[in-house]
Amino acid sequence: MDFDKSKYKAWTWKHPYILHWMINPGLAFNELVLGQKVPKITLIEKSNKPLTEKSFIPCPHCGTIHSGLKWAYPNKTAFGNWFGLYCDHCNKIIPCIWNLTSLVILVVTFPIWIWFKNSWKEKWLAKQKQKFSQPLNLQPPVYNWWYMGLSFAFVFLVIDSILKFRDFTWKGFLIDIPGSLFTAFLFVLMMKWMIGKQMRKSSKDDAQRTI
Numbered sequence: 001m002d003f004d005k006s007k008y009k010a011w012t013w014k015h016p017y018i019l020h021w022m023i024n025p026g027l028a029f030n031e032l033v034l035g036q037k038v039p040k041i042t043l044i045e046k047s048n049k050p051l052t053e054k055s056f057i058p059c060p061h062c063g064t065i066h067s068g069l070k071w072a073y074p075n076k077t078a079f080g081n082w083f084g085l086y087c088d089h090c091n092k093i094i095p096c097i098w099n100l101t102s103l104v105i106l107v108v109t110f111p112i113w114i115w116f117k118n119s120w121k122e123k124w125l126a127k128q129k130q131k132f133s134q135p136l137n138l139q140p141p142v143y144n145w146w147y148m149g150l151s152f153a154f155v156f157l158v159i160d161s162i163l164k165f166r167d168f169t170w171k172g173f174l175i176d177i178p179g180s181l182f183t184a185f186l187f188v189l190m191m192k193w194m195i196g197k198q199m200r201k202s203s204k205d206d207a208q209r210t211i
């Protein structure tokens with residue numbers, strides 16, 4: 001598809017992020033259960049903005065270049081994209097790549113789902129139309145560190161309990177809480193540092209450009 005090559009660079013299946021999406025078997029869960037999808041082409045604006053703000057998704061049917069933030073969490077559109085990404089400009093589906101494990105699962109279970117596919121797709125399309133008719137939030141995400149830290153601690157605690165399910169006791173669970181909170185604190189510090197570094201770099205480059 002045609003796009004302004006001086007303004008964007010394209011990520012296709014050859015890009016390491018997208019290759020990872022195809023190869024990592026764990027991501028079949030994200031794709032088949034959560035409905036998280038990666039488009040065949042993502043355009044990255046040549047600027048120093050954070051990645052979420054400079055990612056664009058082109059629709060090959062109508063040529064509209066959508067902000068990637070359209071499919072972000074605040075719009076409740078990051079998940080549930082089982083049939084692909086819905087273009088709210090031409091009502092068609094932006095093609096996505098497949099995780100290889102998902103493909104194998106789909107081939108094996110083909111005799112089960114093939115009977116329901118068309119009616120599911122129709123219902124899904126009607127739902128997308130309704131979802132995308134609401135005003136969409138295209139603002140860059142605001143980081144809520146408390147929320148991020150506490151949810152990290154919770155997930156860490158649950159995974160830790162599942163891993164030692166044979167020896168699980170409520171007393172042990174309570175003892176693990178401070179450790180999980182501390183790990184979450186380190187995680188938030190690391191994230192703050194990484195995002196802060198990216199922002200400092202971007203404002204430094206902006207300053208250099210204006211000189």
Ligand SMILES: [Zn+2]
Nearest residue numbers: 059062087090
């Ligand atoms: Zn379109």
